[in-house]
Amino acid sequence: MSGDRATDPEEVGEEAVVGAVETSHEVVEALRDLGAATVTEVATETGLSKGGAYKHLNTLRKRDFVTKTGTEYRLGFGFLDLGGHLRFQYPGASTIKDKIQTLASETGEACLFTIEEHGRAVTLFRETGNRGVFTRTRVGTRLYLHQTAGGKAILSQLPEETVDDIVDRVGLPGATENTITDREALFDELARVRERGYAFNREESTDGLVALAAPLVPDDEILGACAVAGPRYRIGGDQLESELPETLLGVVNELELNIAYS
Amino acid sequence: MSGDRATDPEEVGEEAVVGAVETSHEVVEALRDLGAATVTEVATETGLSKGGAYKHLNTLRKRDFVTKTGTEYRLGFGFLDLGGHLRFQYPGASTIKDKIQTLASETGEACLFTIEEHGRAVTLFRETGNRGVFTRTRVGTRLYLHQTAGGKAILSQLPEETVDDIVDRVGLPGATENTITDREALFDELARVRERGYAFNREESTDGLVALAAPLVPDDEILGACAVAGPRYRIGGDQLESELPETLLGVVNELELNIAYS
DNA sequence: GGACCCGTTCACCAGCCGTGAACGTGCCGG
């Protein structure tokens, strides 16, 4: 029922596009950047006329994408509704969320479930244990696949040409001095991940942050990756090497069985 | 910095609207209902021509609101990104989320933070304890204020004319036989809530589900409500009457202090 | 191999988006 989950490497056609919708998106972005704004502020920010900005804000308001309080406009929570709906449409979503939560309470650290979209990593679920929170990764943020443990776990399960396409499109930007920024090095790393069964992130996205992730492959098809992340000083040593992989792989295997037979 | 948080009872003007953006939203809704669809399916669902549907899908794709996999279109996670961003812009968001989480692990039940928007209740944060999950309330869903504990807690803090406006606009639809569907009865209930300091939901939205909520009012201004919800057979009796209110009020008071001085 | 089906492109015309100016209202200073 849920079809093919592979990535789509096509470039988006610059033509065949509805201009008014694009300006609408620009209004949304302006509102996101400004936080709260009046009509004239939105107009100057987007370059629209006052009347035009008004029309757009009004249109967005009809669908709860924008809220008006007196004379102030801000983004509304219509986006949350759609996003939340979508999150639980993903195959096995509620099972995944449950397991991520138990993983979080067992390890005490921040645990994530991440998928690939448009060559980037998107976090669908995030639960934190009783220990202090560390990452600033939010549900929905788009990160680079090659900079994160979950991303590398996903990449390790994709055919080589797909990985090539993704690298062509989004590049390999660096974040810390540990980030893999070379294509060869990335492929080597992916081979190691494939062999080992899970991926590390040793301060490759943020200084002081390490993580561990395993791909979720219930049916010969990569669904995403489960990760445990925490500060290096807490889980850096033995835990990252031996204890955590065991618990992580246990949870992921269980998940795969649950999802495959349902 | 964050301005007025009161509700805005204005009706949205039917005119002064951008048509192309509305059809774009219709495409999104079609895609949400269909789950995954081809261009022609979207076209027939929305009544657009094939070419027109294509243009719209393409436009949405540029902003990650739509994903294309081979010949299949589905909603993308761009909405999640915006929604998540927004969630943490709300005043005191991360403090609130933390406290909701501790509340969940202390009580073991599902705990929510809910706000009011457009006369409806929107759940911003939801955390579940170690006991079985019960409600199907998702982050982002819009519920009726008068049907939920959190909603009634919020209403109890609003001026009477605002409550009147809201009731005029959204009505008092029933969900179970316990739902308050009469305006007089609602005002009586709100007076009791105000006096007591917290609100109950005794199977007023879903059979078998009870809840308890307290308004969060850090600065003379209602921010939202914190709620604990669970099945009647588990928390129905003494807990709901004495134990839970105490822990809930404790957490909310602490939250109010944290938010007021920050 | 041919007939269909579907996604994508293309040209075209009417309707609509966006503009700029006009209107009205609330607020501040005098």
Added chain:
DNA sequence: CCGGCACGTTCACGGCTGGTGAACGGGTCC
């Protein structure tokens, strides 16, 4: 109390673009 300003909202109009229907091309199933 009053006048002026600034802002949201409305309005009429013109150029452009959104949406149409038909044509193209590639894939797949008989």
